[in-house]
Amino acid sequence: MALVPVWDAHTCVPLLSDYNLASLQRHIDCGAYYISINIGMDFNPLADIVQIIAGFRKSISETDYLIQVESFADIERARVQGKLAVSFDLEGGVPLCESPAMVDLYAKLGVRQIHLAYNRSNSLAGGCHDVDLGLTDKGRAIVDSINANQLFMDISHTGYRTSMDIMAYSDKPVIISHGNPRALKDHGRNYYDDQLIACANSGGVVCINGVSRFLNDPLASASSMVEAADYLVQLIGVEHVGFGLDFVYDQDLDDGPEGLDVNAWWPPEHGYAKATEGFLNTLFAPPERFIEMTSLFESRGYSQAQIAAIYGENMYQLAQKVWK
Numbered sequence: 164m165a166l167v168p169v170w171d172a173h174t175c176v177p178l179l180s181d182y183n184l185a186s187l188q189r190h191i192d193c194g195a196y197y198i199s200i201n202i203g204m205d206f207n208p209l210a211d212i213v214q215i216i217a218g219f220r221k222s223i224s225e226t227d228y229l230i231q232v233e234s235f236a237d238i239e240r241a242r243v244q245g246k247l248a249v250s251f252d253l254e255g256g257v258p259l260c261e262s263p264a265m266v267d268l269y270a271k272l273g274v275r276q277i278h279l280a281y282n283r284s285n286s287l288a289g290g291c292h293d294v295d296l297g298l299t300d301k302g303r304a305i306v307d308s309i310n311a312n313q314l315f316m317d318i319s320h321t322g323y324r325t326s327m328d329i330m331a332y333s334d335k336p337v338i339i340s341h342g343n344p345r346a347l348k349d350h351g352r353n354y355y356d357d358q359l360i361a362c363a364n365s366g367g368v369v370c371i372n373g374v375s376r377f378l379n380d381p382l383a384s385a386s387s388m389v390e391a392a393d394y395l396v397q398l399i400g401v402e403h404v405g406f407g408l409d410f411v412y413d414q415d416l417d418d419g420p421e422g423l424d425v426n427a428w429w430p431p432e433h434g435y436a437k438a439t440e441g442f443l444n445t446l447f448a449p450p451e452r453f454i455e456m457t458s459l460f461e462s463r464g465y466s467q468a469q470i471a472a473i474y475g476e477n478m479y480q481l482a483q484k485v486w487k
């Protein structure tokens with residue numbers, strides 16, 4: 164059976180500058196021609212993030228089936244040649260140092276999507292597990308720069324009020340690169356219907372996340388992911404649904420910065436594992452789910468065109484529009 168072409172809006176690899184991205188072959192084997200990988204969160208020191216970008220760019224250049232996304236044409240090239248186009252995303256605005264010009268720099272280094280707060284609030288925006296102060300003046304300046312640089316404005320990990328502020332303020336489509344409906348799993352990292360509708364009304368796409376704690380299934384099964392996708396299709400239409408798997412490659416490699424306060428960034432009161440347990444009580448759906456899910460979509464009556472739209476075409480077309 165032919166693989167459905169996949170656009171994965173967010174997946175993680177260890178944040179280690181010498182990590183070998185050749186492991187991403189596994190995504191190609193499951194149909195992916197594009198992937199956005201995280202290069203840092205709000206708690207990663209800027210010096211580390213810069214070295215991670217340098218290391219990842221080198222690893223991509225040395226792997227013949229990976230293509231660094233410098234322009235939209237690189238994605239088309241990956242799709243035609245059976246390769247994987249790779250760009251970066253930044254999880255939280257702290258590493259922007261409150262400077263809109265830093266967005267220009269990250270864009271030149273390969274970052275194509277940014278959200279402003281990672282779980283906790285900062286000077287730009289409110290996080291989803293913190294007191295949500297909304298989008299600040301400094302945050303608005305960053306949104307302007309993200310739009311001006313033609314990057315995806317993302318509201319993953321963002322607080323409710325801030326997310327609504329961003330969607331009201333941004334003059335470009337806003338995406339949720341990895342997030343699920345709160346109606347199916349009531350968790351602070353998930354999204355209420357009015358947020359999902361506002362995202363679609365902005366012209367954006369909501370990308371289903373394969374992390375067990377955000378799905379209605381501790382095993383993060385293909386059926387629970389299809390259930391989440393189908394809920395979104397009923398609510399906002401098939402053209403606004405995608406996937407941001409949030410799979411974590413090589414989870415056994417420790418990439419946390421020195422002295423990281425795990426309980427502050429992933430609060431136990433929101434169901435995250437205690438620091439001593441690591442992330443062992445979380446299951447990350449692997450890329451093979453893309454293969455498993457197709458027959459489940461078919462049995463729910465989805466056409467091949469609709470499945471292709473959700474797996475990749477919707478995000479591809481949005482990128483074509485936003486990235487220019």
Ligand SMILES: [Zn+2]
Nearest residue numbers: 254319320341
């Ligand atoms: Zn994330």
